[in-house]
Amino acid sequence: MIKGIKILVLSSILAFSLFVFADNKVGCPNVEYPDWESSEYVLPFAVGKTVKVQLGNCSSSYHSEQYPDKFAYDFVMDIGTEIYASRAGKVVFVEESGRDYRHPNNLVVVDH
Numbered sequence: 001m002i003k004g005i006k007i008l009v010l011s012s013i014l015a016f017s018l019f020v021f022a023d024n025k026v027g028c029p030n031v032e033y034p035d036w037e038s039s040e041y042v043l044p045f046a047v048g049k050t051v052k053v054q055l056g057n058c059s060s061s062y063h064s065e066q067y068p069d070k071f072a073y074d075f076v077m078d079i080g081t082e083i084y085a086s087r088a089g090k091v092v093f094v095e096e097s098g099r100d101y102r103h104p105n106n107l108v109v110v111d112h
Contacts, residue, residue: 028058
């Protein structure tokens with residue numbers, strides 16, 4: 001069973017890194033992304049869990065290049081899902097305001 005879990009975790013990490021970081025094909029143009037093994041950031045959900053990316057970085061609308069959150073990702077998760085810090089830091093603001101997609105809405109700001 002442990003081998004199966006390790007394979008699932010590795011394949012999940014590999015799939016994410018290939019989708020997001022491979023050859024800078026996805027993401028912000030002219031930005032060098034680190035390999036997932038050396039990145040200072042980790043995914044904000046449990047190891048082995050798969051979640052949908054609603055909006056990626058340097059994509060359309062709110063995460064386009066002219067906005068300060070151009071490097072942000074929006075993950076689709078059910079209310080009550082445990083989330084993890086992507087990098088060491090301190091939570092400085094939390095907004096829990098529903099599901100209407102208006103700013104600020106379900107926002108966590110972390111000072112890194």
